[in-house]
Amino acid sequence: MASERSALFIFFGGTGDLAYRKLYPSLFNLYQKGTLREKFAVVGTARDKLTDEKFREKVQKSIGSDSKEAEKFISHFYYEAHDVTDKAHYSVLKERAVELDKKYKLQGNQIFYLSMAPNFFGTVAGYLRSEGLVNDKGFSRLVIEKPFGRDYDSAKALNEALAQSFDEEQIFRIDHYxxxxxxxxxxxxxxxxxxxxxxxxxxxxxxxxxxxxxxxxxxxxxxxxxxxxxxxxxxxxxxxxxxxxxxxxxxxxxxxxxxxxxxxxxxxxxxxxxxxxxxxxxxxxxxxxxxxxxxxxxxxxxxxxxxxxxxxxxxxxxxxxxxxxxxxxxxxxxxxxxxxxxxxxxxxxxxxxxxxxxxxxxxxxxxxxxxxxxxxxxxxxxxxxxxxxxxxxxxxxxxxxxxxxxxxxxxxxxxxxxxxxxxxxxxxxxxxxxxxxxxxxxxxxxxxxxxxxxxxxxxxxxxxxxxxxxxxxxxxxxxxxxxxxxxxx
Structure with a gap:
């Protein structure tokens, strides 16, 4: 049996093709195998105006199941319309994070997943730290999709921007291969x-x-x-x-x-x-x-x-x-x-x-x-x-x-x-x-x-x-x- 893990997932770019096609079905697989059970929550963020209910409908469609198990899984999903460049929006996101942490007993564990244009990576990381979403209660990890820069100079600048908010061991650069x-x-x-x-x-x-x-x-x-x-x-x-x-x-x-x-x-x-x-x-x-x-x-x-x-x-x-x-x-x-x-x-x-x-x-x-x-x-x-x-x-x-x-x-x-x-x-x-x-x-x-x-x-x-x-x-x-x-x- 898999060991159950607890965490709040916040997906930036949460209504994108990658999220619906790969990320949410993968989370459902982890749920079915017992890695995720009760102590997890997912917040999808993007510019789209969606209710929690509408977001859950889209997630359910993406995982391709309407079973009781699937219904219970998607009940852990929430949505926040979010502009990653607007500092005020991070305060709203923090309120939702605190609320869900308490509701699902997540012990402050958080995974921030950036599935969006790379030019926003540094902006998001900076606001996550400055607006208090990164806490010392549990773990905070930043998962980043490629491309990581367009050459060495741009990659170095991006890494330096991320390093102001996250330590290297907190940064997880995805290469799906x-x-x-x-x-x-x-x-x-x-x-x-x-x-x-x-x-x-x-x-x-x-x-x-x-x-x-x-x-x-x-x-x-x-x-x-x-x-x-x-x-x-x-x-x-x-x-x-x-x-x-x-x-x-x-x-x-x-x-x-x-x-x-x-x-x-x-x-x-x-x-x-x-x-x-x-x-x-x-x-x-x-x-x-x-x-x-x-x-x-x-x-x-x-x-x-x-x-x-x-x-x-x-x-x-x-x-x-x-x-x-x-x-x-x-x-x-x-x-x-x-x-x-x-x-x-x-x-x-x-x-x-x-x-x-x-x-x-x-x-x-x-x-x-x-x-x-x-x-x-x-x-x-x-x-x-x-x-x-x-x-x-x-x-x-x-x-x-x-x-x-x-x-x-x-x-x-x-x-x-x-x-x-x-x-x-x-x-x-x-x-x-x-x-x-x-x-x-x-x-x-x-x-x-x-x-x-x-x-x-x-x-x-x-x-x-x-x-x-x-x-x-x-x-x-x-x-x-x-x-x-x-x-x-």
Whole structure:
């Protein structure tokens, strides 16, 4: 049985798409599993004028249940029309918070969830502190959605604004990829298996590939996306977090502080490229027309001359003892062949291939061993090894050993936002980004962005349904390697 937790949740942006689509259903899952029962309350805030009753109707629709249990759950929901820039509104919010704390015996525990435009983060944090909503009676935690800044300078300014009102251990920066089952399995795979961790270094691993492929285009996010692009939207946060888990050293203990410390060390050793290196080791793309897909520049709310990238591929190098000389290849993009996330760990071949005899017509070189982590949509592992086939003579052939999470078990797997809300309740920052992680990621990405801003790209340069521009293949082939996942292989 889950341990019951008590807290007041205040959602800024409480009538937004994310709240209805992800946050409230995740809270309902926690309620059904016993993490939330009687001692919790939720206040949704936004500019909309809603009564508590109307708000509850919308919440009930979002969780998709009209059971007695659902009715009891939504009875804990309340609404306050709120202008985040109006100091007076925080006094009203504080009155409601005090009232609900007493009614539900919440012991002063509070989680402030900011699901809104990032330019208001500092304003909200400041007023929460100055107007007395942050109290010393229980815990007060600030959960923030991405993006956390648009470059290092803006992220640093935002962090300094938040630090005036909240300590670092009170700030929980959401990256929903860290809530995914198989992302969290990276640590179990590495540090729970001697056979894996003993080989997890540059002596045995040739390269590591991380692919985040999206099948859809920008859709209704075009206004935001055109100011961001794939580098800021996907690489700076999701990909850098995955890479840090793959590259980190074993922590002293499985605690949030120890894990974060090792991730920071890994990111500190990530080579920040100079201008020439950035231009050589990173490529970008923008999709053209294909099938029913319009060219990116013809999407709604996208300028006709936009140079925003919808695809990125690059090579990362870590200058440390474990990974020196072993490249990490990354790629992500819109309207690619399919929607999936995977990590391919490519091992080195034996120094001597005794099965490939010179001049022999019956033998062929050994295949490369590859460990694949399937993150989504299916979850599991696959290990490709070499074995003798059943034919006459002696020939080797690749054999794949696989494990995939059972579909029935998958239904029981907590959604990423459910996991992260649960962790925020516990005060566990393991699966949230620390400021140091964010800062090192921005410093690396800013250098790539700086170089790209000096160049005029040849866009559009890839077709929907492909795996990106030809330059992405050329990037890895230049190192005499190839992508493990590729079309028409």
């Amino acid at each position: 860290l809530g995914k089952e198989m992302i969290q399995n990276i640590e179990a795979l590495r540090f729970g298996n001697t056979i894996i961790e003993s080989l997890w270094n540059n002596r045995y691993i040739d390269n590591i590939q991380v692919t985040l492929s999206e099948k859809l285009g920008v859709e209704e996010r075009a206004s935001y996306y055109d100011k961001s692009g794939a580098l800021r939207d996907m690489v700076q946060n999701h990909i850098m977090q995955i890479v840090s888990l793959l590259a980190m050293e074993q922590p002293v203990a499985f605690t949030d502080s120890d894990i974060r410390a090792e991730k920071v060390k890994a990111l500190r050793s990530l080579r920040v490229y100079n201008v020439a290196e950035a231009a050589t080791n990173f490529v970008r793309g923008q999709y053209d027309a294909g099938g029913k897909i319009n060219p990116y520049r013809e999407e709604d709310n996208v300028p006709a001359d936009s140079n925003t990238e919808t695809f990125v591929a690059g090579k990362l190098m870590f200058d440390n003892y474990r990974w020196s000389g072993t490249p990490f290849y990354i790629r992500t993009g819109k309207v690619l062949a399919d929607k999936f996330t995977r990590v391919d760990v490519v091992f080195k071949k034996p120094l001597v291939d005794i099965f490939s005899f010179p001049g022999s017509s019956t033998s062929k070189p050994l295949d490369t061993n590859v460990l694949t982590l399937y993150i989504e949509p299916k979850a599991g592992f696959a290990l490709k090894i070499n074995a003798k086939n059943n034919d006459q003579g002696f020939q080797t052939a690749p054999v794949t050993m696989e494990y995939f999470v059972d579909p029935e078990d998958s239904k029981k797997t907590p959604e990423p936002y459910e996991r992260l809300l649960h962790d925020a309740l516990k005060g566990d920052g393991t699966n949230f980004s620390s400021w140091q992680e964010v800062s090192y990621a921005w410093k690396f990405v800013d250098q790539i962005r700086k170089v790209w801003d000096l160049q005029q790209p040849n866009f559009p340069n890839y077709t929907p349904g492909s795996m990106g521009p030809a330059a992405a293949d050329e990037l890895i082939e230049r190192d005499h390697r190839q992508w493990v996942y590729r079309l028409n292989k």
